[in-house]
Amino acid sequence: MDIITVFEQFINKFLGYSLEILPYFFIATVIGAFIQSYVSFNFVRKFINKDxxxxxxxxxxSSVPVCSCSMIPIAQTINSLSKSYAPAVAFLISAPILSPVVFFLMIGMFGWKxxxxxxxxxxxxxxIxxxxxNILFKKPPALPMISSKGQSSNRWQIFKTAFKEIFIGTGRYVLIGLLIASAVxxxxxxxxxxxxxxxxxxxxFIAVFSIPIYVCSGEEIPIAKxxxxxxFxxxxxLTFMFASAGICIPTISATFKIxxxxxxxxxxxxxxxxSTAGGILFDLIFKYII
Structure with a gap:
């Protein structure tokens, strides 16, 4: 196979994946910007020490479109406000794999199921x-509390800024994912x-293989596709998506600091x-049971 043929196939794959995913990515960007504009962290702060x-x-x-690295400062804030490690752990697990961006990209490339x-x-x-x-690891008391400032009343300006940050900041990682997916x-x-x-x-082996791979904000979805x-x-x-998004090396390093x-x-x-159990369970349920 000559270089020109390979390049043509690469372009065709890239365009195909892009047309498949871009409408969903745009919708997800609008939703993510809306959430950042109208949902204040102070709202979460009120419930940080409840059962x-x-x-x-x-x-x-699951509502904020952050990657496995950009979620770390938010997790540190949650951890500083909480009497236990549980709220920060829940956030750290959900944030890199559940977001409006991920939801719509998943529908576009893998369907509802x-x-x-x-x-x-x-x-x-x-x-869980x-x-x-919360049961196994008790947090020492009297850790410093971090104050949280309220959001600006100019919601439209916040929305425009958030939309730009998500569309450009997150979009570049999705673009990288599309390029890698097309090459693969x-x-x-x-x-x-x-x-x-x-x-x-x-x-x-898929989970182990995924650890050195750094993906961000839905970038793993086109690669998995x-x-x-x-x-596959x-x-x-699914195992690849969970593992590459959740236990990449930068995230592992950061958790040892938190x-x-x-x-x-x-x-x-x-x-x-x-990650391993999720993939196995899905295939068992939908391939062998249903």
Missing amino acids: YSPAVTALFG LTIFRFVFGFLTAV TAYIV AVLIPSSVVVRFSEFPFSYI SFFDLG SQGQA FPKKLAVFYVLIWFFG
């Missing part, structure tokens, strides 16, 4: 893990992916096994 606070911060995490499963499984994992953390689809033989996907411990097109099952694609060492290790292990 149900992990559910609140998990929902908050995998999208709903990703959100339900991701939210439940965030909340947070309550387990053209350069990697489908027979190689199929053989790998049939390996008995493929889900575990290219693997799916080459032979949807569950294996949490005690044992809790940080527990957090990483939950991501690893949760």
Whole structure:
């Protein structure tokens, strides 16, 4: 296959993926900007020390379009306001894998079934893990509290700024994902992916393989789509998306700065096994049961 043919195939794949995903990305950008304009962090702050606070911060995490690195300052703020580690853990799990951007990109590339499963499984994992953390890891009292300023009353200006930040800031990572996905689809033989996907411990290896990969704000979705097109099952694609978004090396490093060492290790292990279990469970339910 000559270089010109490969380049033509790459362009065709890139245009195909782009046309498939861009309408959903635009809708998600509008929704994300609206949430940033009209939902104040002070609202979340009111519920930070309630028994149900992990559910609140998990929902908050699923509403803000942040990547696995940009979520760290928000998680630090939540952790400083809370009497336990649970709310910050719930936010850290939900934020990189559940957002308006992710929701619409998932629908555009994988359809409703995998999208709903990703959100339900991701939210439940965030909340259940947070309550387990609340039992196993007690936070020392009297940590400093961080004040939170109110939002400006100029909601339209906030909306325009947020829209620009999401569309450009997040969009560039989605663009990188589309470029990588197109290259993977053209350069990697489908027979190689199929053989790998049939390996008995493929889900575990996919999770391990995903750790060094840094993806941001939906960037993993088009890459996973290219693997799916080459032979991955949807569950294996889900394992890749969970692991690459949640336990990339920059995030792992940051958690050791926020949490005690044992809790940080527990957090990483939950991501690893949760990513693997999520993919296996989806394939078992929809391939063998339903």
